[in-house]
Amino acid sequence: MAIISRGFRGRAREGGGKLPPGQYLTDDFPVLSAGPTPRVDTDRWEFTVETESGQAHRWSWAELLALPYETPTVDIHCVTKWSKLGTTWRGVSLDVLLEDVESAADYALVHSYGGYTTNLPLEDLLDGKAWIAYRYEGEEITPAHGGPARLLVPHLYFWKSAKWVRGIRLLDEDWPGFWETAGYHDYGDPWREQRYQDD
Amino acid sequence: MRRLAWRVAELTAIREETPTARTLVLRVPGWPGHLAGQHVDVRLTAEDGYSTQRSYSLAGPSDGEHVELTVQRVPGGEVSPYLTEVMEVGDQVELRGPVGGWFVWEPAAKTPVLLVAGGAGVVPLMAMIRARRTAGSRAPFRLVYSLRDPGQAYYADELRHPDPGLDVTRVYTRTAPDGFARRPGRLTAADLAGSGRPPEYEPDCYVCGPTGFVEKAAELLVSLGHEPGRIRTERFGPTGG
Structure with missing residues (x-):
């Protein structure tokens, strides 16, 4: 039984079923990150997929942009409680990037310029659920929001959508990333409110 | 690691910091302690069952079952006007934490x-x-x-x-x-x-x-x-x- 906070009324109930538990709507696009924003020159940018056997696949910026893209419109949910509905991105599906990668791995460790990491089961990157995004609402993604390219995995809390993405290591075992070793949930499903470890 | 539980927190004192910000001193029985820099989630529930959550930084170090939050009133906000204008000593909210293991200072650290x-x-x-x-x-x-x-x-x-x-x-x-x-x-x-x-x-x-x-x-x-x-x-x- 929840404690009633005397005199608290709250705002009009919002979101129409699109808001996971404990989240509220924002029209802003807040920023959450742990350190300075890395500035990544697209001339030097590359994206790498490394398999559990050590085989590496690389894409330059020009090669990424030459791949078929999608323009998903998705709701995003930050563990700090804001949600933003109907955001539109342009990016390359991980299905495309992983198409010719031979792997039997079950897990992925995503790493970024600047040293950030986050982990997730490989299957959460497949079947149209994840993109390497390079445009947001028709514009280039600004560095503060993870540009030039970020991972977009909207069905998980947004810290899994690593900014400044640089590569993915495919692993046989789960390897916790940055926030996952700092007390946050290993999987992070907003609809099950998996914010912190063991939620 | 155990799951972070929601705990009942009772307001025991208020300090006005500025005309639009106040420090809330809350008593949280069972509080496990925390490091400076960590934050908590606060959950407010209305009489009709509607509830909402926000995160706030802890303003002081671990002190038994007492924690302090300093809250800035955000015009048009849903939660901060309640915490800074409506809430009185004796009122209760729910709180869980501490959260965050990165933006913290360890008291044993000697680094500048x-x-x-x-x-x-x-x-x-x-x-x-x-x-x-x-x-x-x-x-x-x-x-x-x-x-x-x-x-x-x-x-x-x-x-x-x-x-x-x-x-x-x-x-x-x-x-x-x-x-x-x-x-x-x-x-x-x-x-x-x-x-x-x-x-x-x-x-x-x-x-x-x-x-x-x-x-x-x-x-x-x-x-x-x-x-x-x-x-x-x-x-x-x-x-x-």
Whole structure:
């Protein structure tokens, strides 16, 4: 039984079923990150997929942009409680990037310029659920929001959508990333409110 | 690690910091303790069962079953007007935490520390300053506190006479007090380079404030030669990010 906070009324109930538990709507696009924003020159940018056997696949910026893209419109949910509905991105599906990668791995460790990491089961990157995004609402993604390219995995809390993405290591075992070793949930499903470890 | 449980928190005291911000002292039976820099989730439930959550930084170090939050009223906000205007001593909210294992200061650390606060972002940094005092730490601390005008200062009395080994630099962006040497204006590299703690000292840097401020301050620190890996940031704002 929840404690009633005397005199608290709250705002009009919002979101129409699109808001996971404990989240509220924002029209802003807040920023959450742990350190300075890395500035990544697209001339030097590359994206790498490394398999559990050590085989590496690389894409330059020009090669990424030459791949078929999608323009998903998705709701995003930050563990700090804001949600933003109907955001539109342009990016390359991980299905495309992983198409010719031979792997039997079950897990992925995503790493970024600047040293950030986050982990997730490989299957959460497949079947149209994840993109390497390079445009947001028709514009280039600004560095503060993870540009030039970020991972977009909207069905998980947004810290899994690593900014400044640089590569993915495919692993046989789960390897916790940055926030996952700092007390946050290993999987992070907003609809099950998996914010912190063991939620 | 156990799941973070929701606990009942009762308001036991209020301190007004500015006309739009107050510190809430809450008693939380069973509170497990925390590190300076960590935050908590607060859950409010209305009589009709509607509930909502927000995150707030802890303003002081671990003190038995008492925790302190400093809350800035956000015009038009859903939760902060309740916490800063409606809530009275004896009222209850739910709280869980502590949360966050990155933007923290360990009392045993001896490394010099550079704290950079923008407005309400001073809250978790004040927790570090207080934790240093509580622990009797001699780690050199420097706080650079950027604020719009003197009326916006949190913890004004406490920071007027800083602890030994704590250097406080104020940066007023809009209006400075009479006779204040520095002209009002945004934070610059010179403010951060200021009195000592150059990058060669390799201080641990903690930056907290609104997103624009944090972006700028972190960029200035990097340009001054601070190692990006030693700069920890926390964004603070009406939207909780």
